[in-house]
Amino acid sequence: MAPRVFAAVILVLLGSLLAVPIAILLGTVALLLELVHYAWARTGLTGVRYRRMLGARHVAFGDELALSIEVWNRRRLPLAWLRADDDASPGVEVRERDLVTDEAKPAVLRNAWTLRPYERVVRRFHVTGDRRGVHTLGPVELSIGDPFARRAAIEEREDVDTFLVWPRTIPTTELASIDRWGDLDRARRGLVEDPSRFAGVRPYAPGDPVRRVHARTSARLDHPMLKRFEPSRDREVLVALDVQTSEGPAWDLGLTDDEVEALYVVAASLVRQLARRRTAFGFMAAGYTGAESRIAQVPLSTAPGQAERVLDLLARLSVHASMPFERLLSVAARDTRPGSTIIVLTARDPRPFTPALRRLERRGGHVVIVACGRESADRAA
Numbered sequence: 492m493a494p495r496v497f498a499a500v501i502l503v504l505l506g507s508l509l510a511v512p513i514a515i516l517l518g519t520v521a522l523l524l525e526l527v528h529y530a531w532a533r534t535g536l537t538g539v540r541y542r543r544m545l546g547a548r549h550v551a552f553g554d555e556l557a558l559s560i561e562v563w564n565r566r567r568l569p570l571a572w573l574r575a576d577d578d579a580s581p582g583v584e585v586r587e588r589d590l591v592t593d594e595a596k597p598a599v600l601r602n603a604w605t606l607r608p609y610e611r612v613v614r615r616f617h618v619t620g621d622r623r624g625v626h627t628l629g630p631v632e633l634s635i636g637d638p639f640a641r642r643a644a645i646e647e648r649e650d651v652d653t654f655l656v657w658p659r660t661i662p663t664t665e666l667a668s669i670d671r672w673g674d675l676d677r678a679r680r681g682l683v684e685d686p687s688r689f690a691g692v693r694p695y696a697p698g699d700p701v702r703r704v705h706a707r708t709s710a711r712l713d714h715p716m717l718k719r720f721e722p723s724r725d726r727e728v729l730v731a732l733d734v735q736t737s738e739g740p741a742w743d744l745g746l747t748d749d750e751v752e753a754l755y756v757v758a759a760s761l762v763r764q765l766a767r768r769r770t771a772f773g774f775m776a777a778g779y780t781g782a783e784s785r786i787a788q789v790p791l792s793t794a795p796g797q798a799e800r801v802l803d804l805l806a807r808l809s810v811h812a813s814m815p816f817e818r819l820l821s822v823a824a825r826d827t828r829p830g831s832t833i834i835v836l837t838a839r840d841p842r843p844f845t846p847a848l849r850r851l852e853r854r855g856g857h858v859v860i861v862a863c864g865r866e867s868a869d870r871a872a
Contacts, residue, residue, distance in 0.1 A: 530568075530637075531568065531635070531636075531637040531638075531643040531644070532637070532643040532644050534566065534568070534644075535635075535643075535644040535646065536633055536635060536644055536646045537566070538564070538565040538566035539562070539563070539564060539565070539566070539570070539573065539633065539635065540561070540562065540563040540565060541560075541561070541562055541575060541631060541633055541648065541650070542560070542561045542562075542563075543558070543559070543560050543561075543577065543628060543629065543631070543650065543652055544558070544559040544560075544561070545557070545558055545618075545628075545652050545654055546558070546559075547654070548653070548654055548655065549654060549655040549656075549657060549799070549802070549803055549806065550619060550620075550654060550655070550656055550657065551656075551657050551660075552623065552656060552657055552658060552659040552660070553619075553659070554619065555586065555617040555618065555619045556617065556618050556619060556654060557615065557616075557617060558585070558615070558616040558617065558618045558628075559613055559614070559615050559616075560575070560602060560613070560614045560615075560616070561611065561612070561613045561614075562575070562604055562606065562611070562612050563610075563611040563612075564606035564607070564608060564609060564610050564611070565609060566608060566609075567608050567609075568608060569605075569606060569607050569608055569638075570604070570605065570606040570635050570636070571605060571635075571636045571637060571638045571639070571640055572603055572604070572605055572635070572636040572640065573603065573604045573605075573606055573633065573634075573635050573636075574601065574602070574603045574633070574634050574635075575601070575602045575603075575631050575632070575633055576591075576596075576599045576600070576601050576631065576632040577599065577600040577601075577602075577628050577629055577630075577631045578596055578598075578599060578627075578628070578629060578630060578631070579597075579598040579599065579600050579626075579627070579628055580598075580625075580626045580627045580628075581597060581598065582620045582621050582622045582624065582626060582656075583598060583600075583618060583619075583620055583626050583627075583628065584618065584619050584620065584621055585600060585616050585617070585618050586616065586617040586618075586619075587616050587617065588600065588601075588602075588616065600628065602614065618654075619656070620654075620656035622656065622752075623656050623657065623658045623659070623752065623755060623805070623806055624655075624656060624806060624807075625653060625654075625655055625781075625806065625807055626653070626654055626655070626656060627651055627652065627653050627654075628651070628652045629649075629650050629651035629652055630647055630648060630649045630650060630651055631647070631648050631650055632645065632646075632647045632648075633645070633646050633647075633648060634646075655803055655806035655807065656806060657759060657802040657803075657805065657806050658752070658755040658756050658758070658759040658802070658805050658806065659756050659759070660756070660759045660760045660763050661756060661757075661760050662760070663757075663760045663761060663763075663764050686720055689718065689719075689720055690719045690720055690828075691719050692705050692708050692716040692717060692718060692719055693716065693717055693719045694714070694715070694716060694717070694790070695709075695714070695715035695716060695717050696717075696789075696790035696791070696792045696794070697792075697794070697800065698792055698794025698795060698796055698797065698800070699717055699792060699794055700794070703717045703718050704716070704717055704718075705717060705718050727770075727771045727772070727791055727827075727828070727830065727831040727832065728765055728770050728771070728772040728773075728831070728832045728833075728834060729772065729773050729774070729775065729791065729823060729827050729831055729832070729833045729834070730758060730761055730762065730765075730772065730773070730774045730775070730801075730834045730836060731775050731776070731819065731820065731823055731833055731834065731835050731836065732754065732755075732758050732774070732775070732776035732778075732836045733754075733776075733777075733816045733835065733836060733837035733838070733839065733844075734751060734754070734776055734777060734778045734808075734810070734811070734812040734813075734816075735812045735816060735838075735839060736750040736751060736754070736838045736839055736864070737839060748810050750838060750864065751810040752810070753838070753863060753864075754836060754837075754838055754863055755805050755808070757836060757861065757863055758774075758776075758805060758836055759801075759802055759805055761834065761836070761861070762774065762798050762801045762802065762805075763798060765798070766797060766798035769793065770793075771791055771792065771793040772791065772792075772797065772801075773788070773789055773790050773791035773792065774787075774788065774789045774801045774804060774805075775787070775788045775789075775819060775822070775823055776788075776804075776808060776819070777812050777813050777814045777815070777816060777818070777819040778808045778809050778810075778811065778812060778813055779808070779809040779811065779813050780804060780807040780808055780809070781807055785813035785814050786813070786814075786819065786822060787804050787807075787808050788804075789801050789804055791827075791831075816837070816844055817843070817844045817846075817847045820835075820844060820847035820848065820850075820851065821847060821850075823851065824847070824850055824851050824854055824856075827851075827854075827856055828855075829854060829855025829856065830855055830856075830857075831855075831856050831857070832856070832857045832858075832859060833848075833851055833856050833857070833858050833859070834859045834861060835848065835858060835859070835860045835861065836861045836863065837860065837861075837862060837863070837870075838862075838863040838864040838867075839864070839870070840870050841860055841862070841870060848860075
């Protein structure tokens, strides 16, 4: 601004000394333009409120989320234009608007407004992701212009919204479980656990009923523990997902995303089926989810929302294994109780981890292998 003001003042002085009215007029107009620009730039984006609101934090593959963007000019001065550039992660799609791409940012959701003093405007969009995973909107870069459309101020606000896109699901065949307890066939429907057959305690899982908390044990261990009962029929299922798709060390594999994504589609479809059957189920995988643990796990539970918790975990799960699958099966053998069904979902030859599966069966579990991939029939046999 200083060079323009200096040039305008010089122009006015020269026009006065040389008696050139047009120079005086041009210098005065330029000086007034700079003063107006200074008035808008001085306050910057103070009083300009920008808020982004997502209708939910997760969405099924192919569905859309409601997105609302609100801007509010809480100043006495109008805004000739206000522009907001929201950074979008790869894969984000907006139905009503094409994302802008430039060299610095791969995808930007751009909006512009002209606002009167104290005017508030809300725009509504529908957003989704074209792939499974964690997607983000933000941070946002805000810029305003003076009444003569010159950029007066720019500011970046660290406001990031995150949403999950669940894996795609497909219809699956019915997996008939073994409904036997004590060498007796059990009915298809019945209690998951018999309240008269107390069998110890277990750690609390999100969604478990509070009335089953064991008060004394929870107080002694300083974290909530739940009462556990013997099942009146075999209905507990653990889905163990093998993230590897080829043989070799878990940390040095030439994985293809399509093969792993196909595994996640099958896992999500099985989870949907188990939830519809109201089966107590859990999920384990040796993969990274952004947490410190190398095991992605959702404990066994029949609580409402169990399928959503597993789908959220699948949305966060990476395509790279964090440990050998045999080690994950050893953890599963320790955490599951006799009578449970372990569904092993794999896209490679299961013979290398067959000893671990036999140990699971010796502990009283029932192992079901679901083979995927081009050679699934031979591997399952």
